[in-house]
Amino acid sequence: MKRFRICRDTRPLRQFVNRHAGRRYKTTACPNLDSDPTRLLLQLCRDGYYLAPGPDHMDRLQQGTGCSYGPLGTELKNSLLQQWWGSVKRSRSTQVFGISTLTARDDGSGEGSPIVDVERLNQLLGAEELTKAQLIQRIQMLLRRSTSLRTSLLQGALEQYSSWLELVNKRLPFGLAETGLSFQPLDGSGSQGEATYASLVWFCSPRSSSQWLDYWTRLRLQWWRKVFALAPSEFSSQDVPEEELQAGVSRGMKIVYSFPWGQETLENLWSRGDCELLQTHGGVRAKIQCRDGRKLVVPHVISVASNMDRGIMAYMHNSLQLLKKHDGKQKLYQRKVLKLHPVLAPVKVALDMGRGSTLELRQVCGGLLQEFLDAGISVWPGYLDTTSLSMEQLNTKYDEMGVLFTMVIDEKTLESGLLQVRSRDTTVREFKHISEVKGFLLRYIRAAHNM
Structure with a gap:
């Protein structure tokens, strides 16, 4: 089996993932299909690191102004x-x-929105010795001399x-x-x-x-x-x-x-x-x-x-899909997928662990992480998350984040070099040898750019 380098320092990634380790990703019952798609999308964006936590972004988004983006939104x-x-x-x-x-412009053109020195403006407004005409003249002069956005x-x-x-x-x-x-x-x-x-x-x-x-x-x-x-x-x-x-x-x-x-x-x-x-x-x-x-x-x-x-x-609205599905007990659920085009998807592959020796699996994941990053492939280090999630919950989480592929490293990888690769778009799972996955991802990304 091919030897992999352990990622030199995963502490920053570990700290980021652990800060959000308490978040749970669950399938939701079918009645939610009729919920407000914009509210649903905003919730997915906050949970999936597209928007920064904080106030409701609805008004800003509808007005077409910028938001505070998270790591995936920035990408x-x-x-x-x-x-x-x-x-x-x-x-x-x-x-x-x-x-x-x-x-910012400082050319005296008067174009744009002026940046006013609030302290100076307050001084003028509080100057009782100025007449109304003098006050207006001073404020106009202040505005003319201001830098404009x-x-x-x-x-x-x-x-x-x-x-x-x-x-x-x-x-x-x-x-x-x-x-x-x-x-x-x-x-x-x-x-x-x-x-x-x-x-x-x-x-x-x-x-x-x-x-x-x-x-x-x-x-x-x-x-x-x-x-x-x-x-x-x-x-x-x-x-x-x-x-x-x-x-x-x-x-x-x-x-x-x-x-x-x-x-x-x-x-x-x-x-x-x-x-x-x-x-x-x-x-x-x-x-x-x-x-x-x-x-x-x-x-x-x-x-x-x-x-x-x-x-x-x-x-984001165009990419959100709500798909009906059945679980093992034939109960109807909805599958929420942020199906961003492969060229735009901020994360191409998520690395996670299955059953096996935790230390050895982390070493393999760390080596793969570094290999992908060196090749310019964006990776989500899910293996650093200490929260215990089932495979169903992992798939739900990464589908809602818009991750193209999920790779699971387990004891079979340690024995034979095979790991499980799941596609976001087809949900098909297949096994690939660990030495082939980087080439597979690079070919897929190149093909997406040529579409």
Whole structure:
């Protein structure tokens, strides 16, 4: 049998697992099939380490603002951002360049949401010697001098536009892409909510801007539907009504997802003309003109803004499956599965122990853990959990976490090198030799990326 290295230091993983060792994962009776799917999903997300423990995240999720993510939620978010980035960079016949701009702005433009020095504001409000006119003047000056948080990623791309014209030899079209935080007002309350956005700002010929808006709408909808969705029909595109168009926008499209509470926008696509670009560069046309064939033109701007926090919840809702099943006594139960696409699933394999010598089994698990991590395979170290769970409870736990495969190391592994591998999607259990499992996982992951 192949010798395995023991993981050098599993204490951080052990501490994390033991902190949550008291959690129990049970099958639930069939009447719960009719429960609120969003509440059910939030509970699974909290129990499965997608969302951090704490207050109810319902309002934030419905408003499309960010939450406090747990370890698995953070991995899911990073994977989705990476896939978004790759999708716009690999687009056919397009040139897209990545940029990074500041979240806070201190340029005196007055754009965005100001960050006010509360202590200084209180001093002004408490200054009895100031007249009302003087107080208003001082507060206005304080606001003008304040740093502002951006409310979109568009302005940064418009400002950087002229810096990269030489990169494309002043030829259209091309785009600038960025991911980062944006801050939005919440329900007229005056408070701000942050969300992670992915932004593409596309510069194109005025005569082809309408076609480019259609192109990006078609491409983005295809990405949301066909790449990772179990139910593609829940994603759709719509024209933005004229009364909802922003100032300076001639046409708009949006990609929406049908949540249980109604449709919510995942992406906005706007045909913005050239006004904002000209305004950003002081109206100097010669500075920002590009070649469109033999002509010199000021390009039109197409902006794509994707709310990735809402996108995460769309895929989580889309991936939640409630399946009926029977136990050994023919009692009907529901099987809850977070069937995330293999590319997005934060954990590819969970390692757990069956019967056998605890010390030897832990050594084998530790060696496998290190081998998988070295190969870039994400692993859940279930063998470090001291809670005693049946195989049925283990399968329930990992299905609800969205883990692709569960590998159980037991006394048979010590004797013959065989371990049990269970698939989340098929529930089929099969035995594989311990020397083959890493190659099996790598082939599966590669195939998922090529789907």
